[in-house]
Structure formats: structure tokens, C-alpha cells
Amino acid sequence: MQIKDKVIIVTGGGQGLGRAMAEYLAGKGARLALIDLNQQRLDEAVAACKAAGGDARAYLCNVADEAQVIAMVARVTEDFGALHGLVNNAGILRDGLLLKVRDGEISTMSLAQWQAVIDVNLTGVFLCTREVAARMVEAKSEGVIVNISSISRAGNMGQTNYSAAKAGVASATVVWAKELARYGIRVAGIAPGFIETEMVASMKPEALEKMTAGIPLRRMGKPEEIAHSLAYIIENDYYTGRILELDGGLRL
16 A cells, blocks of 8 residues: 555554654655644644655544544544554553562552553554444445554563553454455554663663663664554555564564
């Protein structure tokens, strides 16, 4: 599918990896619906996408809220008059060990920590995919859905919730690719390793050094490298049902 003039929703598009992917697609002439919870960040991302050569609009939406997702997808479809793609990127972290013992006292990961991540990182992907796919089928429009998983899907210490969610996203990607192919809808995923985002940049230097030392390429990935791979998946009409791993050779 050619990217130029295609209408693509990017969740978590107001900052970090989502914004980088949106700007890259804008540079190829995409028409973008950027979804986030921060209006200021969304406005800045929209301006950047327009400067890059594409059209973009901002939408406030909590992807974990079914009613909000239904309304958002309906509005995007009405505003742009079509819908060709979805990038499920929105996600949060609530890291912590399942349990830890300090001075003989046991503390555990709370249900709230677990549920918050599952709601946004997994249920949000389900809701957005369901609604976008339904609109595509209704319009008899071929399209592509790309889910952002993570290297952590293999299981990363201190990330019970995040690892479970990202493993679920990867699994659902395969299922949906099989189910939606008959309607001309491709579904694929990207599993990034450690990427240079704002969140990573805020880490302590010693932690960053330790993280980078374990990567065979001896560096973290760049957001534009993920964006480049997203464009490849969108443009390659024979790519579906697979998770593209971009982790510099790192294996958890």
C-alpha cells in the first residue's frame, strides 16, 4: 500500500516513538490522525507532521476506554472520509517485581499496577483494532494494522505486566492477520528493543551504559529506524502475520 494520501491513525502519537513514526509517515505524504491524552503534545506533533509534508489532526482519547475509542474512530472516519491504516503504539509502564522482600517484609506488585498496563497496552490495542477493522470492512477498503510489541514479550524481569501485555499483542497480531486477510486487511507487528526515546533518556547514565553493553551492536535503536520499518510493513503488501524484531541483536 502506498503511503501517500492514506489516512492512518497513530495512537500515542503525541510524543516519543509515536510522534517519530507519525513524522516519518507525514514525510511520505500520509494523512494522520494522532491520538493521545496530552493536548499540548498533540498540537506540537500535528505541527511537526504538517512541516514534514503531511496532513495531521489531533484527537484526545483514552484507548483503554471503549466508548472513547468507538467515538474517536467514528470521528476520524468522518473527518477524513476514509481509513486505511492503524498504528497501535500507545502504552504505559508500571514496572515492579512480582514480589520483593526487604527487612523480612514482603511487598508485591499491586493489582492496580497490573491492570493499568493490561488496560492500555493490550485492551487498548484490541479496542482500536476492532473498531478500525470494522470500519475498513464496512467501507470495503483494504488496509493495514501495525501493532507495536516489544522485546519484553519474551519476559523481562521487573515487567510482569508489560511483558504479558506485549506478548498478548504479538499473539493477537498473528490471530488477526489470519482472520482479517479475507477482507484485504493485513496485520503485522514490530518488537523494538531499547530505543532512544524521552523515557530512556531520563534514565541514570550508569543504567544506560549497562543496558547498552548487552546489545551486540553496542547502541540503542533510533526512533527513525523503527519508523523506517513501519513504512516498510505498510508498503509491502505481502507482509502480514509476522513480528519484525528490531533490537540490535539483543535477546532477553
